[in-house]
Each structure stands twice: as structure tokens, then as C-alpha cells.
Amino acid sequence: MYIVTGYTRGKSSRSFEGMYKDVDDVRDVHETLTLKVRRDLQYFVVTNNEEDLVLWSFDIPGYETHIYSLIKETATLMLCPRIDNSTYLIPDISMLGSLSGVLSRYEYRDVIYFVRPLNREFVMEALREVHGSAMAVIMRMLMSAGRARGAALARLRDKVEYAEELINRALDMWRIKGYEIDASGIKDAIIRVKAVVSGRLGKTNR
Incomplete structure (x- = not known):
């Protein structure tokens, strides 16, 4: 299975996953079994290996702009690249708590994948x-x-x-x-x- 990120805005989840996302699903990433050849998309192989990189994506009900900004600032100092609007690449699972802890006072939903990139560069x-x-x-x-x-x-x-x-x-x-x-x-x-x-x-x- 692959996780696809990148310029997916304006595209329904059905075009990647074959079905629409549920209201409680995290919307920034998509699971797929097929690859679309497009420069604005990036794919990661889901490995389920805790030794691999971590792709973390979250949603906050409502539009809490300041929270997204705070997460971005923290992730920057943790050298965790922002892959999409609310999706970050973390080098090791042991670091996730330091980043997700920023959301501890808020209601949110998230998904975590252990991944390897198809494109290392x-x-x-x-x-x-x-x-x-x-x-x-x-x-x-x-x-x-x-x-x-x-x-x-x-x-x-x-x-x-x-x-x-x-x-x-x-x-x-x-x-x-x-x-x-x-x-x-x-x-x-x-x-x-x-x-x-x-x-x-x-x-x-x-």
C-alpha cells in the first residue's frame, strides 16, 4: 500500500482511494494501491516497520489557524518537513510525542504511518x-x-x-x-x- 501526498486539493478521495472519506477520516493523506504519474504527487510505501520514517497527519475540527502555525513552528525546530497542509515527516517515532504534544489541549484526529519514500531526493x-x-x-x-x-x-x-x-x-x-x-x-x-x-x-x- 502507498500513501499519496502533495497537490491533492480539489481531488476527491475517491480518485485515489476508490471511495469517499468518512467524516471522521483525516483528509490530508490518501491510501492507494496504484500510482499516478504526476509531478505534484509524492508517494510513500507503508512498511509498518517502526524503524522507518513516520508520516503523521492530523485534522482539527474547525479552522484553528494559530494551532496549525504553532505546529509548523515546532516542527521546523524539530527538522520535521511539512509534506502537506497538516502532514509532517518525522525521522523517528520517539519524536512524535514532542510534536503531537502541541495539540494536547485540543480535540483532533490523526493517523500515523511508518513509511519509506519512493523518491529519496x-x-x-x-x-x-x-x-x-x-x-x-x-x-x-x-x-x-x-x-x-x-x-x-x-x-x-x-x-x-x-x-x-x-x-x-x-x-x-x-x-x-x-x-x-x-x-x-x-x-x-x-x-x-x-x-x-x-x-x-x-x-x-x-
Whole structure:
């Protein structure tokens, strides 16, 4: 069985799955036994092997825009590429709780698949793209480090340390799964942010 993602908007589930989705089904991904040759679609083979990558998709009843934005921000720092509107690729099942935990206070439905991509380069490109987005977040922290004061500076310290933990864990997981990228730039940027914050906190405590 395959999972198809990508530009499926405007296409009914019947065109991929042979039937319409139920009202309680997650709508962002489709299960299929056949492949359609289209550049705007991406397919993953369902393996049911917990050692493989994880495709996680969710729906929130209603249109909670801020929640989707919060998930996207968290996923960015976890280096989990957004594959579709509310579908993310996670390197290891052990990381899912950190991402799905953002939804803990909300009603939602989700599906989880253990998968392997048919197109490995698609995953590498998606990983490089989310790495670039994470780099942008860290650079914004660097800019904030020069302006923040007092409690805001302490919160920034905690935030960058948390980001560093997430990013390093994700990089290790992607490497173990055979998807390694050059992350020297983002690691250097984190060191710079921590140095600026530490220096300014040191002056404040004198």
C-alpha cells in the first residue's frame, strides 16, 4: 500500500482511494494501491516497520489557524518537513510525542504511518528546506538577543537551549536513518546566540 501526498486539493478521495472519506477520516493523506504519474504527487510505501520514517497527519475540527502555525513552528525546530497542509515527516517515532504534544489541549484526529519514500531526493530536498527555515528562526533569535533585557533575555536563553536540543536530536535521528545534511551553519548560529545571551546576562548580574 502507498500513501499519496502533495497537490491533492480539489481531488476527491475517491480518485485515489476508490471511495469517499468518512467524516471522521483525516483528509490530508490518501491510501492507494496504484500510482499516478504526476509531478505534484509524492508517494510513500507503508512498511509498518517502526524503524522507518513516520508520516503523521492530523485534522482539527474547525479552522484553528494559530494551532496549525504553532505546529509548523515546532516542527521546523524539530527538522520535521511539512509534506502537506497538516502532514509532517518525522525521522523517528520517539519524536512524535514532542510534536503531537502541541495539540494536547485540543480535540483532533490523526493517523500515523511508518513509511519509506519512493523518491529519496524529495525527502532530502524537504529536509534541506526545513533546515533553512530553522536557520531563519535561529537568526531571528540572534537579532532579538541584542535587544532583549531582563526576563525577556532569560526566556530567550531557555528558548535557544530548547531549540538546540530539538535540532541536535533531529539531526542525529536523520543521520541514523541515512539522511544527513550539512548542519554546521545552524550549529554555529546557535553558538553565537548563546554567547550573546550569556554575555548580556553576565553583565546584568554584575
